[in-house]
Each structure stands twice: as C-alpha cells, then as structure tokens.
Amino acid sequence: EAGVAQSPRYKIIEKRQSVAFWCNPISGHATLYWYQQILGQGPKLLIQFQNNGVVDDSQLPKDRFSAERLKGVDSTLKIQPAKLEDSAVYLCASSLQGFGAFFGQGTRLTVV
Amino acid sequence: GIQVEQSPPDLILQEGANSTLRCNFSDSVNNLQWFHQNPWGQLINLFYIPSGTKQNGRLSATTVATERYSLLYISSSQTTDSGVYFCAVAGVEAAGNKLTFGGGTRVLVKP
Numbered sequence A: 001e002a003g004v005a006q007s008p009r010y011k012i013i014e015k016r017q018s019v020a021f022w023c024n025p026i027s028g029h030a031t032l033y034w035y036q037q038i039l040g041q042g043p044k045l046l047i048q049f050q051n052n053g054v055v056d057d058s059q060l061p062k063d064r065f066s067a068e069r070l071k072g073v074d075s076t077l078k079i080q081p082a083k084l085e086d087s088a089v090y091l092c093a094s095s096l097q098g099f100g101a102f103f104g105q106g107t108r109l110t111v112v
Numbered sequence B: 001g002i003q004v005e006q007s008p009p010d011l012i013l014q015e016g017a018n019s020t021l022r023c024n025f026s027d028s029v030n031n032l033q034w035f036h037q038n039p040w041g042q043l044i045n046l047f048y049i050p051s052g053t054k055q056n057g058r059l060s061a062t063t064v065a066t067e068r069y070s071l072l073y074i075s076s077s078q079t080t081d082s083g084v085y086f087c088a089v090a091g092v093e094a095a096g097n098k099l100t101f102g103g104g105t106r107v108l109v110k111p
Helices: none
Strands: A005-007 A010-013 A019-024 A031-037 A044-050 A053-056 A065-069 A075-079 A088-095 A101-103 A107-111 B004-007 B010-014 B019-025 B029-037 B043-048 B052-056 B059-064 B069-074 B083-091 B105-110
Touching: A005 A088, A010 A019, A019 A088, A019 A107, A031 A075, A044 A065, A044 A075, A075 A088, A101 B043, B004 B083, B010 B019, B019 B029, B019 B083, B019 B105, B029 B069, B043 B052, B043 B059, B069 B083
Parallel strands: A010 A107, B010 B105
Antiparallel strands: A005 A019, A019 A075, A031 A044, A031 A088, A044 A053, A065 A075, A088 A101, A088 A107, B004 B019, B019 B069, B029 B043, B029 B083, B052 B059, B059 B069, B083 B105
C-alpha cells in the first residue's frame, strides 16, 4: 500500500514570495490533515478536511495561508506572502475512521 | 482544547537499557497514537492505542484511559531508537478526530 506522498521535499524562498505544497493521501482515506512543525516543537494542526469539506481550520493564518482538497483526494497548501516565521516542516497526514493517522515525509520550507 | 504533556523531555540511554516514556492528557480521548520521528523528520506510526496494551517487538504501550495517561516502553534499546517520540490524542469532544500532539521526548541511545 502506497503511503502519503508530498512534494516538494525542500523549498527555499525569499520573504514575501508565495509557495505551494502538494499532498496525495492514502487511497480511500477520507480525512486529510496539514500540520506545521517548527524546529524543536510538536506538530501543530493547520487544517483538517473530511472528504472535500473543512472540519477544522481554527489555527490556519487565513490572511496568508490557504488550502483546498480537490474532489476529496489531493490537497494543496499555499502561503502568500511568506514570512520568516513560516520556516518549518509542513506535514500532510491521512486517516480512515477508527484507525490511526499516517504521515508523509514532509516539506521543509526555509524563508530567507 | 485538550492538553497533552510528555515526560521526560530528554532521555539519554546506554545501548541495551530499558526506558519508559509517559503521556498525560487532560480529557477523555477516542484516539491516541505514539509516533517516532527519525533524524530525517519522518513520523513513523508506532501504536494506535486509545486503550489497553499492545506490543510490537521491543516496543510496547499501555493506555489507561480512565486515568488519562499512556506509557511507551522501550526494551533493550538500540542506537536506531534515537529520535523524538510523540504522543498525539484526539479528544472525544474534538470534531473529526483532530489529533493534538505533545511536545515530545527526545531520546538519544549511545553505543
């Protein structure tokens, strides 16, 4: 069974530029999560989808971050414009009801 | 929202030693998972354990849901066990199985 796929693995951008991350969840998993992990901290939930509907986006900085899940499968997370404090690893995960969440390898973003 | 605390924050072990990591949470949960984050940043599932006891090789975990804690046991530790161990929970009040992570326990196993 294929795992959660994310791309790119690494990205370096200048502040005020925009960036987008892509995630393909495990086939059949209705729930998709985007987490932000700052160095030395635990992951923090940014947004959670159930199929193509948003379940929780309470910690998403909506003035600069946006996310969508097309047709309830793939998802993209966008930052525009980026700030220095957005430097972090962005993790995508998916889950099936009653089972655990599985994580992709993450995208390491550096904003300079 | 639910609070998750892990202890100890750091742990240094000699290869072959045993250890116990603890996760306390502030509310009833319907999901609890243990993850190992390896040096490359990948979060690896160890256990899905909202209650009860499970074992997988040298690792085992116990969750006592009524007392709001979970324990992860590492026996005969190896250098490959190094990394950060995270506990993540979904409170029964959380919509859609939202996982909240603790701060992690950083483990270093010395040869």
